[in-house]
Amino acid sequence: MTTLYLEDLQPGRVFVSPTHTLDVEQIKTFARQFDPQPFHTDETAAKDTFFGGLAASGWHTAAITMKLLTATEPGIAGGLIGAGGEISWPQPTRPGDVLQVTSEILEVKPSRSKPDRGSVIMRSETRNQRSEVLQILTSRLIVPRRPIQVA
Amino acid sequence: MTTLYLEDLQPGRVFVSPTHTLDVEQIKTFARQFDPQPFHTDETAAKDTFFGGLAASGWHTAAITMKLLTATEPGIAGGLIGAGGEISWPQPTRPGDVLQVTSEILEVKPSRSKPDRGSVIMRSETRNQRSEVLQILTSRLIVPRRPIQVA
Numbered sequence: 001m002t003t004l005y006l007e008d009l010q011p012g013r014v015f016v017s018p019t020h021t022l023d024v025e026q027i028k029t030f031a032r033q034f035d036p037q038p039f040h041t042d043e044t045a046a047k048d049t050f051f052g053g054l055a056a057s058g059w060h061t062a063a064i065t066m067k068l069l070t071a072t073e074p075g076i077a078g079g080l081i082g083a084g085g086e087i088s089w090p091q092p093t094r095p096g097d098v099l100q101v102t103s104e105i106l107e108v109k110p111s112r113s114k115p116d117r118g119s120v121i122m123r124s125e126t127r128n129q130r131s132e133v134l135q136i137l138t139s140r141l142i143v144p145r146r147p148i149q150v151a
Numbered sequence: 152m153t154t155l156y157l158e159d160l161q162p163g164r165v166f167v168s169p170t171h172t173l174d175v176e177q178i179k180t181f182a183r184q185f186d187p188q189p190f191h192t193d194e195t196a197a198k199d200t201f202f203g204g205l206a207a208s209g210w211h212t213a214a215i216t217m218k219l220l221t222a223t224e225p226g227i228a229g230g231l232i233g234a235g236g237e238i239s240w241p242q243p244t245r246p247g248d249v250l251q252v253t254s255e256i257l258e259v260k261p262s263r264s265k266p267d268r269g270s271v272i273m274r275s276e277t278r279n280q281r282s283e284v285l286q287i288l289t290s291r292l293i294v295p296r297r298p299i300q301v302a
Contacts, residue, residue, distance in 0.1 A: 030214075033214075033218070034217055035214070035218065036221055037221060037231065038230070039230065050230070050232055050293065057214075057217065058235075059210070059214045062210055063184075063186070063210045066186045066208065066210050067185045067186065067187075070187060078200065078201055079189070079190065079201070080188065081201055082209055082240070083239060083240065084237070084238050084239025084240055084287075086236070086238075087235050087237075087238060088235030088236075089234065089235055136235075
Protein backbone atom coordinates (compact mmCIF):
# COMPACT_ATOMS: atom_id res chain seq x y z
CA MET A 1 0.00 0.00 0.00
CA THR A 2 1.34 3.43 -0.93
CA THR A 3 1.68 5.93 1.85
CA LEU A 4 2.14 9.62 1.36
CA TYR A 5 4.79 11.91 2.81
CA LEU A 6 4.63 15.67 3.19
CA GLU A 7 6.29 16.06 -0.22
CA ASP A 8 3.46 14.10 -1.86
CA LEU A 9 0.72 16.44 -0.67
CA GLN A 10 -0.31 19.57 -2.52
CA PRO A 11 -3.14 22.02 -1.89
CA GLY A 12 -6.14 21.00 -3.96
CA ARG A 13 -5.54 17.27 -3.72
CA VAL A 14 -8.80 15.50 -2.91
CA PHE A 15 -9.41 12.19 -1.14
CA VAL A 16 -12.74 10.33 -1.04
CA SER A 17 -13.47 7.80 1.71
CA PRO A 18 -15.53 4.62 1.67
CA THR A 19 -19.06 4.88 3.14
CA HIS A 20 -20.62 4.00 6.48
CA THR A 21 -24.33 3.34 7.01
CA LEU A 22 -25.69 4.49 10.35
CA ASP A 23 -28.68 2.92 12.06
CA VAL A 24 -30.73 3.53 15.21
CA GLU A 25 -28.85 0.95 17.25
CA GLN A 26 -25.42 2.44 16.53
CA ILE A 27 -26.71 5.91 17.41
CA LYS A 28 -28.15 4.76 20.73
CA THR A 29 -25.16 2.58 21.66
CA PHE A 30 -22.69 5.43 21.16
CA ALA A 31 -24.96 7.92 22.91
CA ARG A 32 -25.59 5.73 25.95
CA GLN A 33 -21.85 5.59 26.50
CA PHE A 34 -20.76 9.10 25.58
CA ASP A 35 -23.69 11.47 25.09
CA PRO A 36 -26.73 10.18 26.98
CA GLN A 37 -29.21 12.90 26.10
CA PRO A 38 -32.82 12.02 25.11
CA PHE A 39 -32.47 13.30 21.53
CA HIS A 40 -29.66 10.75 21.01
CA THR A 41 -31.06 7.77 22.97
CA ASP A 42 -34.86 7.71 22.64
CA GLU A 43 -36.93 8.21 19.46
CA THR A 44 -40.08 9.19 21.34
CA ALA A 45 -38.47 11.64 23.74
CA ALA A 46 -36.45 13.08 20.84
CA LYS A 47 -39.62 14.31 19.11
CA ASP A 48 -40.14 17.12 21.61
CA THR A 49 -36.57 18.41 21.48
CA PHE A 50 -34.55 20.83 19.38
CA PHE A 51 -33.82 17.99 16.95
CA GLY A 52 -37.46 16.93 16.41
CA GLY A 53 -36.41 13.28 16.25
CA LEU A 54 -33.53 10.92 16.93
CA ALA A 55 -30.15 12.35 15.88
CA ALA A 56 -26.62 11.04 16.30
CA SER A 57 -24.29 12.78 18.73
CA GLY A 58 -22.00 15.14 16.85
CA TRP A 59 -19.10 13.26 18.43
CA HIS A 60 -20.45 10.07 16.91
CA THR A 61 -20.42 11.73 13.48
CA ALA A 62 -16.85 12.84 14.25
CA ALA A 63 -15.81 9.33 15.29
CA ILE A 64 -17.30 7.75 12.15
CA THR A 65 -15.57 10.44 10.09
CA MET A 66 -12.28 9.42 11.67
CA LYS A 67 -12.98 5.76 10.88
CA LEU A 68 -13.67 6.67 7.25
CA LEU A 69 -10.51 8.79 7.08
CA THR A 70 -8.37 5.91 8.35
CA ALA A 71 -9.91 3.73 5.61
CA THR A 72 -9.16 6.26 2.85
CA GLU A 73 -6.38 5.41 0.43
CA PRO A 74 -3.66 6.22 -0.09
CA GLY A 75 -2.84 6.75 3.58
CA ILE A 76 -0.38 9.14 5.13
CA ALA A 77 3.00 7.82 6.30
CA GLY A 78 3.05 7.40 10.07
CA GLY A 79 -0.75 7.52 10.23
CA LEU A 80 -3.36 10.22 10.63
CA ILE A 81 -2.20 12.35 13.55
CA GLY A 82 -4.34 15.38 14.25
CA ALA A 83 -3.19 18.18 16.51
CA GLY A 84 -6.60 19.80 16.46
CA GLY A 85 -8.95 21.75 14.27
CA GLU A 86 -12.33 23.31 13.77
CA ILE A 87 -15.51 21.29 13.66
CA SER A 88 -19.09 22.17 12.85
CA TRP A 89 -22.30 20.24 12.39
CA PRO A 90 -24.50 22.16 9.93
CA GLN A 91 -27.29 19.62 10.31
CA PRO A 92 -28.08 16.52 12.36
CA THR A 93 -26.98 13.03 11.37
CA ARG A 94 -30.04 10.76 11.24
CA PRO A 95 -30.70 7.00 11.33
CA GLY A 96 -30.32 5.58 7.82
CA ASP A 97 -27.77 8.17 6.75
CA VAL A 98 -24.93 6.82 4.64
CA LEU A 99 -21.83 8.82 5.52
CA GLN A 100 -18.92 9.53 3.20
CA VAL A 101 -16.02 11.92 3.72
CA THR A 102 -14.45 14.07 1.02
CA SER A 103 -11.21 15.71 2.11
CA GLU A 104 -9.20 18.42 0.42
CA ILE A 105 -5.68 19.50 1.26
CA LEU A 106 -5.69 23.25 1.89
CA GLU A 107 -2.16 23.95 3.05
CA VAL A 108 1.18 22.13 3.33
CA LYS A 109 3.91 23.59 5.53
CA PRO A 110 7.30 22.13 6.48
CA SER A 111 8.12 22.65 10.15
CA ARG A 112 10.69 25.35 10.88
CA SER A 113 12.02 23.70 14.01
CA LYS A 114 11.63 20.00 13.15
CA PRO A 115 13.19 19.04 9.80
CA ASP A 116 11.59 15.58 9.77
CA ARG A 117 7.99 16.76 9.57
CA GLY A 118 5.46 19.38 8.58
CA SER A 119 1.86 20.32 9.07
CA VAL A 120 -1.02 19.95 6.68
CA ILE A 121 -4.38 21.67 6.85
CA MET A 122 -7.12 19.40 5.55
CA ARG A 123 -10.82 20.16 5.16
CA SER A 124 -13.06 17.12 5.47
CA GLU A 125 -16.75 17.28 4.64
CA THR A 126 -18.92 14.44 5.87
CA ARG A 127 -22.04 14.11 3.73
CA ASN A 128 -24.99 11.76 3.65
CA GLN A 129 -26.52 9.96 0.65
CA ARG A 130 -28.42 13.15 -0.29
CA SER A 131 -25.17 15.11 -0.32
CA GLU A 132 -26.27 17.09 2.73
CA VAL A 133 -23.27 18.28 4.71
CA LEU A 134 -23.41 16.82 8.24
CA GLN A 135 -19.97 17.86 9.45
CA ILE A 136 -17.15 20.11 8.35
CA LEU A 137 -13.81 19.40 9.97
CA THR A 138 -10.76 21.50 9.23
CA SER A 139 -7.89 19.70 10.86
CA ARG A 140 -4.19 20.28 11.32
CA LEU A 141 -2.27 17.08 10.72
CA ILE A 142 1.34 16.26 11.58
CA VAL A 143 2.92 14.60 8.54
CA PRO A 144 6.47 13.22 8.24
CA ARG A 145 8.80 14.29 5.43
CA ARG A 146 10.25 11.62 3.19
CA PRO A 147 13.37 10.20 4.86
CA ILE A 148 16.56 11.37 3.14
CA GLN A 149 18.26 8.60 1.20
CA VAL A 150 21.93 8.46 2.20
CA ALA A 151 24.11 7.82 -0.86
CA MET B 152 -32.58 19.18 39.25
CA THR B 153 -31.98 22.81 38.31
CA THR B 154 -31.44 23.58 34.66
CA LEU B 155 -30.03 26.81 33.35
CA TYR B 156 -31.42 29.11 30.68
CA LEU B 157 -29.53 31.67 28.63
CA GLU B 158 -30.37 34.33 31.24
CA ASP B 159 -28.64 32.26 33.94
CA LEU B 160 -25.29 32.15 32.16
CA GLN B 161 -22.66 34.86 32.48
CA PRO B 162 -19.10 35.06 31.17
CA GLY B 163 -16.72 33.80 33.81
CA ARG B 164 -19.06 31.20 35.25
CA VAL B 165 -17.16 27.94 35.75
CA PHE B 166 -18.43 24.36 35.81
CA VAL B 167 -16.44 21.34 36.99
CA SER B 168 -17.36 17.82 35.85
CA PRO B 169 -17.08 14.48 37.58
CA THR B 170 -14.07 12.32 36.62
CA HIS B 171 -13.55 9.36 34.28
CA THR B 172 -10.71 6.86 34.59
CA LEU B 173 -9.40 5.53 31.30
CA ASP B 174 -7.76 2.13 30.88
CA VAL B 175 -6.08 0.19 28.09
CA GLU B 176 -9.21 -1.80 27.24
CA GLN B 177 -11.37 1.29 26.76
CA ILE B 178 -8.70 2.88 24.56
CA LYS B 179 -8.43 -0.20 22.34
CA THR B 180 -12.18 -0.83 22.16
CA PHE B 181 -12.90 2.71 20.98
CA ALA B 182 -9.96 2.68 18.59
CA ARG B 183 -10.85 -0.66 16.99
CA GLN B 184 -14.23 0.78 16.10
CA PHE B 185 -13.40 4.36 15.17
CA ASP B 186 -9.65 4.96 14.87
CA PRO B 187 -7.86 1.66 14.18
CA GLN B 188 -4.29 2.92 14.02
CA PRO B 189 -1.45 0.99 15.74
CA PHE B 190 -0.69 3.76 18.26
CA HIS B 191 -4.30 3.44 19.53
CA THR B 192 -4.73 -0.36 19.35
CA ASP B 193 -1.42 -2.07 20.15
CA GLU B 194 1.02 -1.22 22.97
CA THR B 195 4.00 -2.85 21.27
CA ALA B 196 3.45 -1.35 17.83
CA ALA B 197 2.75 2.03 19.48
CA LYS B 198 6.32 2.24 20.81
CA ASP B 199 7.80 2.94 17.39
CA THR B 200 5.32 5.66 16.47
CA PHE B 201 4.99 9.41 16.95
CA PHE B 202 3.28 8.73 20.30
CA GLY B 203 6.02 6.45 21.71
CA GLY B 204 3.39 4.29 23.43
CA LEU B 205 -0.33 3.60 23.53
CA ALA B 206 -2.45 6.76 23.38
CA ALA B 207 -6.20 7.27 23.17
CA SER B 208 -7.71 8.57 19.94
CA GLY B 209 -8.33 12.29 20.20
CA TRP B 210 -11.95 11.55 19.32
CA HIS B 211 -12.11 9.22 22.31
CA THR B 212 -10.92 12.06 24.55
CA ALA B 213 -13.58 14.23 22.91
CA ALA B 214 -16.30 11.62 23.49
CA ILE B 215 -15.35 11.17 27.16
CA THR B 216 -15.31 14.96 27.52
CA MET B 217 -18.88 15.03 26.19
CA LYS B 218 -19.89 12.31 28.66
CA LEU B 219 -18.42 14.34 31.50
CA LEU B 220 -20.13 17.52 30.29
CA THR B 221 -23.53 15.79 30.23
CA ALA B 222 -22.87 14.68 33.84
CA THR B 223 -21.98 18.20 35.01
CA GLU B 224 -24.50 20.01 37.18
CA PRO B 225 -26.41 22.15 36.90
CA GLY B 226 -27.33 21.25 33.34
CA ILE B 227 -28.54 23.50 30.57
CA ALA B 228 -32.24 23.58 29.72
CA GLY B 229 -32.96 21.57 26.60
CA GLY B 230 -29.61 19.78 26.87
CA LEU B 231 -26.12 20.38 25.60
CA ILE B 232 -26.47 21.18 21.92
CA GLY B 233 -23.25 22.10 20.17
CA ALA B 234 -23.20 23.71 16.75
CA GLY B 235 -19.45 23.31 16.49
CA GLY B 236 -16.21 24.66 17.82
CA GLU B 237 -12.46 24.45 17.96
CA ILE B 238 -10.64 21.47 19.38
CA SER B 239 -6.99 20.79 20.13
CA TRP B 240 -5.06 18.02 21.83
CA PRO B 241 -1.93 19.54 23.39
CA GLN B 242 -0.76 16.12 24.56
CA PRO B 243 -1.82 12.49 24.29
CA THR B 244 -4.31 10.85 26.63
CA ARG B 245 -2.73 7.74 28.16
CA PRO B 246 -3.96 4.58 29.90
CA GLY B 247 -4.53 5.30 33.59
CA ASP B 248 -5.37 8.96 33.02
CA VAL B 249 -8.23 10.28 35.15
CA LEU B 250 -10.08 12.83 33.06
CA GLN B 251 -11.97 15.84 34.40
CA VAL B 252 -13.42 18.77 32.50
CA THR B 253 -13.43 22.37 33.68
CA SER B 254 -15.59 24.65 31.57
CA GLU B 255 -15.83 28.41 31.55
CA ILE B 256 -18.48 30.53 29.87
CA LEU B 257 -16.77 33.04 27.59
CA GLU B 258 -19.66 34.72 25.81
CA VAL B 259 -23.46 34.82 25.96
CA LYS B 260 -25.41 36.22 23.03
CA PRO B 261 -29.18 36.28 22.44
CA SER B 262 -30.10 35.37 18.86
CA ARG B 263 -31.15 38.29 16.66
CA SER B 264 -33.48 36.24 14.50
CA LYS B 265 -34.81 33.68 17.01
CA PRO B 266 -36.20 35.25 20.20
CA ASP B 267 -36.45 31.90 22.01
CA ARG B 268 -32.72 31.16 22.11
CA GLY B 269 -29.16 32.39 22.08
CA SER B 270 -25.64 31.14 21.68
CA VAL B 271 -23.00 30.58 24.31
CA ILE B 272 -19.27 30.19 23.79
CA MET B 273 -17.81 27.78 26.33
CA ARG B 274 -14.18 26.78 26.79
CA SER B 275 -13.73 23.28 28.20
CA GLU B 276 -10.35 22.02 29.32
CA THR B 277 -9.96 18.29 29.82
CA ARG B 278 -7.13 17.54 32.23
CA ASN B 279 -5.69 14.41 33.76
CA GLN B 280 -4.84 13.70 37.42
CA ARG B 281 -1.55 15.61 37.02
CA SER B 282 -3.45 18.67 35.72
CA GLU B 283 -1.91 18.21 32.28
CA VAL B 284 -4.21 19.61 29.61
CA LEU B 285 -5.22 16.84 27.20
CA GLN B 286 -7.86 18.70 25.23
CA ILE B 287 -9.11 22.24 24.81
CA LEU B 288 -12.56 22.57 23.29
CA THR B 289 -14.10 25.95 22.59
CA SER B 290 -17.67 25.21 21.62
CA ARG B 291 -20.66 27.18 20.48
CA LEU B 292 -23.80 25.99 22.23
CA ILE B 293 -27.41 26.70 21.40
CA VAL B 294 -29.21 27.60 24.64
CA PRO B 295 -32.92 28.39 25.09
CA ARG B 296 -34.08 31.58 26.76
CA ARG B 297 -36.34 31.31 29.78
CA PRO B 298 -39.93 30.96 28.57
CA ILE B 299 -41.95 34.13 29.16
CA GLN B 300 -44.53 33.77 31.92
CA VAL B 301 -47.91 34.89 30.64
CA ALA B 302 -49.73 36.87 33.34
